[in-house]
Amino acid sequence: MAPEPLIRVEDVSFSYNAESEHPIEALKHIDLRVEKGEYLVVVGHNGSGKSTLAKNLNALLIPTRGQVWVNGWNTRDSAHVRDIRRTVGMVFQIPDNQIVATVVEEDVAFGPENLGLPREELQKRVARALEVVEMTPCRQRAPHLLSAGQKQRVAIAGVIAMEPECLILDESTAMLDPVGREGVLAAVRRLHQSGVTVIAITHFMHEAVEGDRVIVMERGRIVMEGSPREVFSHVDELRELQLDVPQVTELAHALSRRIPAFPRDLVTVEEVVSNVLRASTRERQVHGEG
Ligand SMILES: Nc1ncnc2c1ncn2[C@@H]1O[C@H](COP(=O)(O)OP(=O)(O)O)[C@@H](O)[C@H]1O
Ligand SMILES: [Mg+2]
Structure with missing residues (x-):
């Protein structure tokens, strides 16, 4: 059995003004573990x-539906x-x-x-x-x-x-x-x-x-x-959600369109620099320079 996470969220939905005629459903069926x-x-x-x-x-x-546990305490338990x-x-x-x-x-x-x-x-x-x-x-x-x-x-x-x-x-x-x-x-x-x-x-x-x-x-x-790395490799889906990707990832994407085999899932400046260097070395070799 996996050890108990610090926080466990199980099928949590939350509505503001839950009792009113027009509840605002802010969370829908969230499952999450935070280790x-x-x-x-x-x-x-x-x-x-x-x-x-x-x-x-x-x-x-407190969730409208579902449960949240913190260190094993349920947030509904007012004693904790x-x-x-x-x-x-x-x-x-x-x-x-x-x-x-x-x-x-x-x-x-x-x-x-x-x-x-x-x-x-x-x-x-x-x-x-x-x-x-x-x-x-x-x-x-x-x-x-x-x-x-x-x-x-x-x-x-x-x-x-x-x-x-x-x-x-x-x-x-x-x-x-x-x-x-x-x-x-x-x-x-x-x-x-x-x-x-x-x-x-x-x-x-x-x-x-x-x-x-x-x-x-x-x-x-x-x-x-x-x-x-995984999440930011989905540049197009993120854009559809009106989210950006880090500039570094954006740059890697742009480069991958022009340079064959340039990796798209880069998230640090250092990674982009070393891949650019590698690509330019390849280029020189292909053209018989250097
Ligand atoms: N106190 C509140 N009363 C009613 N609706 C709220 C309240 N706070 C947030 N909301 C609504 O709940 C939804 C989620 O808001 P929120 O959790 O603040 O989002 P975020 O932090 O991602 O901007 C939004 O539709 C927001 O308008
Ligand atoms: Mg907020």
Whole structure:
């Protein structure tokens, strides 16, 4: 028998205003397992159900039909809602809405303080969390004076100071400039390397390449699933879903139309460069040069 995943979603449907005359069916028959230590990326255009799915994973929403288990706890079991929220932490899109204190350090301490931890443990966790997001030098600053990217890293520190097993980022880089985005991605990468399970919702396709697995959502369903390489090889289907592929993949595709045997499923710059070099070597050999 396969080991119990961290999160198990079984035939979940979710409707807003379920009791009303006009329910909005946001999730339809979703099945999903998230393994411990995995880095899962969720993509899909606006309104496809990504945020609704995320909120069903930490009991912010309860399925209209079907079940969600987190560490074996069913999200319908109100006795374990606290355990579930401590296991699965969530970071949202707009960093300002997540800041509660007037000093960075206090802001990060806010969540774990409510866990009733001893003072020393609390300080240790806050220091560690600030270290991971590289915000230690700003620990005494006022959060509202930070850049959007720094604020988002403080918000992430606040969640990871609770030491969740899983971190969900719901378009947490959407409001940031490229530098801010890279800082957040680097922090998430370090967290994942330290063993935290990551679920990242994004509409930036090059960010999806960071994941072990990508799922694509469309109208409340999971319509594609696989490694970034597998998913992004379906360029035409993704375009039909109004989604892009990473620029690198797009370039590989364009090259494959002109260069025989050029691979189409490339997702990193390095791969494209080495394949271009290889192709030009072949070319020279064919033409008896070099
Ligand atoms: N609070 C809400 N009340 C009613 N409908 C909602 C609410 N939140 C989202 N929806 C609807 O549910 C569907 C899925 O939305 P959402 O999960 O936010 O998608 P995404 O995060 O992919 O943009 C959309 O049709 C959206 O309009
Ligand atoms: Mg959303």
